[in-house]
Amino acid sequence: MIDSGNSNAVSYARSSGGSTAAGSGDRIEWVNISLAFLPLSTPVSDAKVLTGRQKPLSEVAIIFAEIHTRDGFEGVGFSYSKRAGGRGIYAHAVEIADNLLGEDPNDIQKIYSKLLWAGASVGRSGLAVQAISSVDIALWDMKARRAGLPLAKLLGAHRDSVRCYNTSGGFLHTPLEQVIKNIAISCESGIGGIKIKVGHPDNQQDLKRLAAVRNALGDNFPLMVDANQQWDRETAIRMGRKMESFNLIWIEEPLDAYDVEGHAALASTLDTPIATGEMLTSFREHEQLILGNASDFVQPDAPRVGGITPFMQIMDLAARHGKKLAPHFAMEIHLHLAAAYPTEPWLEHFEWLNPLFDEQLELRDGRMIISARHGLGITISEQARRWTVLQQSFGKRP
Template structure:
């Protein structure tokens, strides 16, 4: 017996940032959180979400309300793959692109939430069940505006608190200033913690190549988004000329983009974002595609859902620690000895505070 979708609704919730966050290209203004609830004729429901970091939330909401949600009615909620494909195919004029992918993600995560609840299984198990916990690295201490003393102190505190790695933003006008900051952080965390470096697409290929020596000097684990995301050839050339893994994914919106990077050896770390790739359904495909290329997965942001997805697949290496949902949830990500523990409750594993969501709803 199939369960038909009987209702689908969306809303936009503005979640304030927990701290000042800056990188080489932008500031994190607020988290525009798009929530979708899907109800089915068997009485079950699922709540999914997506996000932007300050702009475009109303565009995603309009895409859902005006085009995508009406098409869900009457579809089989258990046929998640079919629903995803039909919805995607209905948006050909705007795919591949962030507005469509972000809207799809809110729908798809809602369907997976429902699926997990109906099965009485946590997302980590129903999506694969590869492991129970995943190492954590801390990005919250590494923003570009922080003075070098604060960087080093924050990194030392994170490492002392159990974080297995820390990530530092680069993109200062002077390469020597970036190098000095990286050296200070490496000294603060010692040789046994991983140090990740993120440029947020700030460099040309020539400049990225010029700066790799500083990354190699501190034994950086990866060089994240060194170039614009559409410069596959540049990433390929960079990957061939440095011992530091090139990490990409947060600004990619389709499985095909990951396939091109992986097929050309242009990515040593895959970083799919469940919202930006279009949901759990395509996220898992990217993770398995990376596994086929012997590449590890370290997803971008959204630790509250990515912990379960990382626990679902065998080739995950890290969960990124950036707490952002504490004002709208009743519980936090559990971290034990530097490892994020996958929730064992049915559904996405996010304990939403519905009253707080109501208070922050803007549309």
């Protein structure tokens, strides 16, 4: 009797010439890691500055990864840090980057694990994974480019655009009159929601600003607030109750980022949804947040958690537990990831990173549109090159 299954396997092997995936795969031949500092036109302050815990933010450190392969494919990714840590992320990325050479760029999970173990002595969160982020994102960018697809389509998009809200116009350093003007400009540009900063040491100032913004927007326009971790549990309860009447989409980071129990208590007590997660720097930290029912909206940040690979793990866990998604910052990356989430997410709009790239994202009718460009659809600009202060290459550029 002929084993038809085995016969088919032999036949298939012969038709493929006996080659294997390992033997036919592409190979990484050149990697470039660079550090640039993006200046902000005006230093910005949130509640962490007003409470004396941080200085105003005047620049953003950007860590780029550019990867080229033997077969002529390329990918671009980036990570970032605010106030401190940029040089540390860059230094660690440079230390582990040569581990990429000779690897098949399609084996992203394998490469991620290899880079994680290369720097295992400094842990599996924080700076250690933020140094991997730009590389991991570049590999996903390359994979989508190779497939001739926008990254969202490669991942399996549920939508071709994502609801988008603006944050940059509502910082606490901005006078209220200017906040109102910024809101008008954002709405005219087609934004779908507005978020303002709260957490002022004088709680009445928060309520005054919030009332003025709600009045300017009308009763039903999507509005969020962000306390940047500056309330204690008692203040968060009191302020949360006072803010119930403003019909908010969420209250963001009312407590310390690692206070899972406190956030869970708020989420179960208040009618207004709770959002948090942007400061967490690994899948495991987000797992504690999600399994602890600590928020209604999860807010992972791909550059902070280690890249797209762990971000997708977070998305999967969040979806299985019925959480809503609102990624933090880096809309150039998060547009594609949010588009692949099963339930309707929110995307955060910051125009700060616009000078870094030749291409710009399109905002229309309250939503950010996914372009037809392949991969992330971004190219590093000449301005970003001029802001570069450090870079190191590995391997031979094809």
